[in-house]
Amino acid sequence: MKQVTDSTKTGDYQGTHADKNAQNGTNITIDELQNNPLTQSEKIKVGIIGGGLMGMALAYRISEQNASVKVFERDSQLGGLSTHYNYGNFTWDKFYHVIVPTDGSLINLIKDIGLEESLNWSRSYTGYYVNKSFHSLNSPKEFLLFPLLNIFDKVRLVFTIFYGGKIKNWKKLEKVTVKDWLIRMGGKKNFNKFWEPLLLAKLGENYKRVSAVFIWTYIRRLFKAREHPVEKDFMGYVSGGYKTVFDRLEQSLTKNNSSVILNTSVKSIRPLEGGGIEVQYDDTVEYFDKVVFTAPVNVLEQVTSPELCEIVKNDKPIEYLGVVCLALITKTPLTPFYVLNMGDVTSPFTGVIGISTLVDPKQTAGEYITFFPKYIPAEHHYWKASDEDIEKTFMAGVRDLYPEFKDADIVSTHINRAFKVQPLQVLNYSNIVPEIKTKHPDFFVLNTSQFVNDSVNNNFVVTHVNSFMKRFAAELKTEATRHTN
Ligand SMILES: Cc1cc2nc3c(=O)[nH]c(=O)nc-3n(C[C@H](O)[C@H](O)[C@H](O)COP(=O)(O)OP(=O)(O)OC[C@H]3O[C@@H](n4cnc5c(N)ncnc54)[C@H](O)[C@@H]3O)c2cc1C
Numbered sequence: 047m048k049q050v051t052d053s054t055k056t057g058d059y060q061g062t063h064a065d066k067n068a069q070n071g072t073n074i075t076i077d078e079l080q081n082n083p084l085t086q087s088e089k090i091k092v093g094i095i096g097g098g099l100m101g102m103a104l105a106y107r108i109s110e111q112n113a114s115v116k117v118f119e120r121d122s123q124l125g126g127l128s129t130h131y132n133y134g135n136f137t138w139d140k141f142y143h144v145i146v147p148t149d150g151s152l153i154n155l156i157k158d159i160g161l162e163e164s165l166n167w168s169r170s171y172t173g174y175y176v177n178k179s180f181h182s183l184n185s186p187k188e189f190l191l192f193p194l195l196n197i198f199d200k201v202r203l204v205f206t207i208f209y210g211g212k213i214k215n216w217k218k219l220e221k222v223t224v225k226d227w228l229i230r231m232g233g234k235k236n237f238n239k240f241w242e243p244l245l246l247a248k249l250g251e252n253y254k255r256v257s258a259v260f261i262w263t264y265i266r267r268l269f270k271a272r273e274h275p276v277e278k279d280f281m282g283y284v285s286g287g288y289k290t291v292f293d294r295l296e297q298s299l300t301k302n303n304s305s306v307i308l309n310t311s312v313k314s315i316r317p318l319e320g321g322g323i324e325v326q327y328d329d330t331v332e333y334f335d336k337v338v339f340t341a342p343v344n345v346l347e348q349v350t351s352p353e354l355c356e357i358v359k360n361d362k363p364i365e366y367l368g369v370v371c372l373a374l375i376t377k378t379p380l381t382p383f384y385v386l387n388m389g390d391v392t393s394p395f396t397g398v399i400g401i402s403t404l405v406d407p408k409q410t411a412g413e414y415i416t417f418f419p420k421y422i423p424a425e426h427h428y429w430k431a432s433d434e435d436i437e438k439t440f441m442a443g444v445r446d447l448y449p450e451f452k453d454a455d456i457v458s459t460h461i462n463r464a465f466k467v468q469p470l471q472v473l474n475y476s477n478i479v480p481e482i483k484t485k486h487p488d489f490f491v492l493n494t495s496q497f498v499n500d501s502v503n504n505n506f507v508v509t510h511v512n513s514f515m516k517r518f519a520a521e522l523k524t525e526a527t528r529h530t531n
Contacts, residue, residue, distance in 0.1 A: 089114040096340035098126025109302035130289035135411035145282035149505035173383035194239040206231040210265040219258035227258035243387035247397030250421040394443040433461040
């Protein structure tokens with residue numbers, strides 16, 4: 047087995063900056079370190095497992111703190127669930143991703159890496175498909191004219207949204223299903239005509255087991271103060287999609303003497319006597335001063351030794367939702383809506399996402415992408431179905447929804463899948479989330495499994511990274527002092 051050694055551990059390096067400071071009896075602070083950089087060989091080495099947004103945003107922030115970071119990614123490209131995909135004539139996000147004006151932490155990260163100029167905003171339009179007809183719901187006038195609800199229902203609907211936005215104690219909402227809560231607040235008709243299509247688009251039929259925390263996080267996101275001075279109905283994307291973001295994060299790492307290693311599945315993570323952590327991948331073992339794990343909990347269980355962390359599980363297992371998604375590339379636009387919420391439960395997909403209503407077609411070789419997702423649990427038969435069969439079923443649904451659609455308009459079709467996208471936030475979810483207890487001062491876990499009062503989204507990911515960094519900067523400072531002594 048190959049050993050990637052650290053010269054500071056093997057004692058085969060001499061006379062460095064740190065030694066000199068140590069000999070002079072001085073301690074270095076993080077600020078001093080930034081003004082008086084350490085040489086590459088004496089930098090604090092941090093290993094990060096997972097090259098999704100959590101891992102890469104974290105790697106970027108740590109590498110800015112004068113540490114040398116190495117990111118391990120299992121796949122052949124960075125991005126995890128936010129990764130890119132080759133659609134033939136252009137590359138875009140594999141799954142639809144948008145930025146909303148309230149995504150403050152994410153927007154600040156985009157600014158920090160110098161991509162503010164590449165951030166574009168477009169007006170987003172929402173549609174409803176109920177009783178076999180399309181309804182646009184994008185202005186107070188359209189809301190007042192929305193034929194499926196009477197004025198009394200509409201007042202109750204506005205009250206539900208307003209009241210939901212004011213709730214602070216989300217724990218209470220964990221005890222009631224989203225359906226019961228919404229019916230209690232706004233009545234059955236509002237639920238059937240307005241909320242159910244929205245829930246189906248987001249969660250499929252699985253919404254029936256989800257608590258009211260889900261809709262609370264959704265309403266709160268709408269009500270939060272906007273971090274970008276665009277209208278609230280606008281949505282954003284970075285030119286070139288998330289690929290641009292990950293490319294820039296990787297370039298920033300390289301500039302800071304840090305690196306990414308792709309196609310590398312970490313096999314084991316073990317503590318070392320006297321401090322530090324050993325990471326094993328392929329046939330190589332590498333030493334790090336600190337390791338942060340950002341991949342899913344099931345991988346954590348497989349690769350970490352019990353001295354590093356304990357996962358305290360509840361009797362009730364966490365159910366995850368995955369997604370099967372048709373990306374239909376067409377010569378002309380298919381839908382005027384960014385999102386079409388579907389009240390039609392017989393449709394093979396649970397929503398229609400017209401990403402090309404936001405993204406300038408110049409970005410996508412003059413072609414248009416429409417995504418047709420279906421959110422499904424682990425036991426769903428679609429996981430065993432072939433891409434061809436899923437495509438046939440979904441395309442039949444497309445033709446049913448848009449009878450005027452012509453096959454001659456199709457450029458290509460693509461079926462993409464992600465097995466674990468988000469945990470199903472069932473009743474009392476925060477009590478059943480496995481508790482991750484790290485037991486070693488040099489090992490840290492930061493992943494989306496612990497999100498109990500928000501949906502899995504990239505703004506929340508970056509917010510988590512930022513609050514982790516407040517603690518981790520102190521760890522780096524202590525480690526820097528250790529390196530100098
Ligand atoms: C259909 C869909 C639509 C979405 N839309 C939006 C949206 O509009 N806006 C938004 O903000 N968010 C959206 N999201 C959510 C967003 O993609 C996630 O919040 C985000 O990708 C989570 O990032 P992460 O780094 O925590 O996890 P992941 O992206 O899952 O990254 C974890 C990484 O760890 C790697 N890994 C696993 N095991 C190992 C191992 N042993 N060794 C090395 N590496 C390993 C994986 O390959 C992966 O790259 C969407 C997601 C989906 C699926």
